[in-house]
């Protein structure tokens with residue numbers, strides 16, 4: 001044969017392959033599942049990891065379709081796309097006549113029964129409760145669920161239905177998972193490796209059952225398995241490799257065509273052919289159609305519509321595909337120019353109006369979800385007690401640890417007014433020659449806080465050394481003749497001598513490395529001196545006001561003469577505790593549900609993200625109300641924090657902030673895929689929020705830009721509002737109060753909208 005002859009026949013062959021498919025939209029919709037030109041990649045566009053590369057698949061109604069392929073070839077990915085949980089990058093999928101995920105297609109929904117590869121069950125539920133949950137979602141009555149439960153437990157040889165899933169063996173758990181998929185007798189059953197870990201007898205029973213339910217033609221099964229030969233009972237098997245099907249045929253025809261004993265052999269031969277194709281692209285078609293005679297049915301005719309329906313084969317519809325991924329390509333086809341390509345179906349519409357999203361909420365779904373969430377809590381009572389107890393523990397810690405004056409701080413004193421070994425005594429008299437003792441032992445603040453740890457030294461150097469070595473916070477030096485000098489200074493006033501002024505002053509050397517302690521000590525010394533000197537003048541029958549600062553600080557309009565930091569920080573701390581615990585609780589619950597796979601199963605059976613979200617809002621809200629009540633009781637009844645306003649307003653704002661935290665938790669769980677990233681995000685937002693929302697430091701003391709930023713944070717206005725209610729006793733009519741409520745509502749709406757959008761668009 002000459003080169004020209006070869007080229008000519010190859011061209012002829014290509015033309016033959018390019019013959020348009022007789023498939024039509026109508027016939028595609030008639031199939032249980034029809035996949036055309038599916039392309040799916042993970043990774044980035046630049047660095048793609050192609051999983052499906054122009055794959056075609058046709059699953060006729062009433063058939064059992066065995067999806068075979070090596071581990072990691074993309075079976076689960078394909079199934080996820082079929083059930084609408086992942087999206088193709090390009091290509092078309094029809095499932096039960098509609099496009100998965102589109103309005104009115106019923107997919108995802110109870111028309112499908114899905115058994116994912118992971119166990120995807122709630123460990124804390126019993127077998128009965130598991131089936132009750134999935135049955136309720138599918139809209140079955142309790143009686144029907146009980147009837148099916150009885151059948152499935154005996155058919156799948158399950159133990160007592162009241163046993164918890166988490167204490168079942170791996171194989172038993174898989175069977176409960178299979179029972180959950182079979183429970184509502186769906187039209188399309190998608191089973192991802194249902195027979196792993198199942199004993200041969202039960203495996204045979206399962207296959208017999210599948211054959212039985214598909215007999216009537218109303219149920220279709222797609223099943224993946226690693227035991228290739230068990231698919232002999234399937235009506236069609238699709239052998240997947242390299243992102244597409246090597247063949248899609250009935251097992252009998254495949255065995256006959258390849259003259260093989262087992263399906264493993266067939267797979268092997270097809271794989272060899274595929275590998276040859278990779279080496280010699282141009283000659284593959286010739287080899288397939290000429291050298292290897294057997295696959296003729298698989299190769300060409302399979303693509304042709306026969307009486308049984310439209311069957312696609314590797315060299316059928318796939319022929320008209322691109323050559324992405326370097327796979328064997330008979331000829332590349334530009335979609336637009338292909339004359340006989342059936343017109344693409346108009347995309348079924350997703351909900352477009354806002355209200356459409358709320359119409360998707362179904363009562364029986366909500367009931368099942370709320371029941372499931374409460375049951376989960378009931379089964380995890382220690383966890384729940386911890387969750388409710390945690391904010392209480394935090395508020396107790398806050399009230400006991402923050403805002404109190406430091407006490408028992410050691411100070412060193414060198415008192416030159418005292419004789420050797422003389423002790424300082426309390427008490428004040430007009431003629432006292434030991435006024436320094438009266439001052440330092442005055443029962444007002446200084447002595448009250450430092451008395452226990454006043455250490456007397458003989459020399460200044462020794463005393464200073466104690467500060468240098470960190471043994472005390474300050475050295476107070478009282479000069480000789482302090483009392484006389486002070487008396488003289490008071491009496492002579494403007495005529496006081498230099499000597500009197502010098503000797504009537506105590507010297508203080510402080511360790512100011514700790515700003516708070518340094519300031520407290522300074523204030524204590526000032527205030528105690530003020531008190532002491534007034535008492536001294538009184539003892540001399542002199543009006544004590546002459547030595548008071550000529551500024552009268554009257555009773556404050558709001559707050560106390562001596563406000564404490566606890567009252568300042570409490571509003572922000574209460575809101576922060578409730579907000580961030582709600583974030584942790586909600587994002588944790590959502591991520592556990594998602595990562596255990598149970599969420600995936602619920603979504604496939606028809607629950608949608610919005611229902612899950614609202615069910616969590618309801619159940620978590622109950623928890624959060626419990627947390628808020630406990631926190632408020634401990635704050636105001638036990639620790640007597642200042643509460644001048646209406647407690648109902650306080651409770652309302654606290655709960656709204658908790659709701660806001662829950663909504664932020666939903667955003668976190670939608671954005672993050674793992675608990676670790678969610679923890680980073682929650683922690684990453686915690687500190688900025690605490691720093692910028694005026695919780696521990698007034699916003700008025702921040703950098704200008706941060707002051708503006710803080711206005712746009714969820715806890716700023718609510719903290720301000722709560723502070724005004726608590727400290728000023730203001731009501732809802734005052735702007736700084738109602739702005740806090742408005743800001744919280746706005747943040748709830750923003751976070752909820754974000755979550756809904758993320759749930760809607762973050763797929764696959």
Ligand SMILES: Nc1ncnc2c1ncn2[C@@H]1O[C@H](COP(=O)(O)OP(=O)(O)OP(=O)(O)O)[C@@H](O)[C@H]1O
Nearest residue numbers: 042043051069070071072073074075076077078117
């Ligand atoms: N979300 C993802 N991101 C990146 N790669 C993924 C993702 N999901 C799956 N893959 C990769 O895609 C490939 C196909 O995975 P898939 O789970 O579909 O295979 P499979 O045929 O079901 O395998 P098995 O039979 O072992 O379950 C694997 O290499 C897997 O690592």
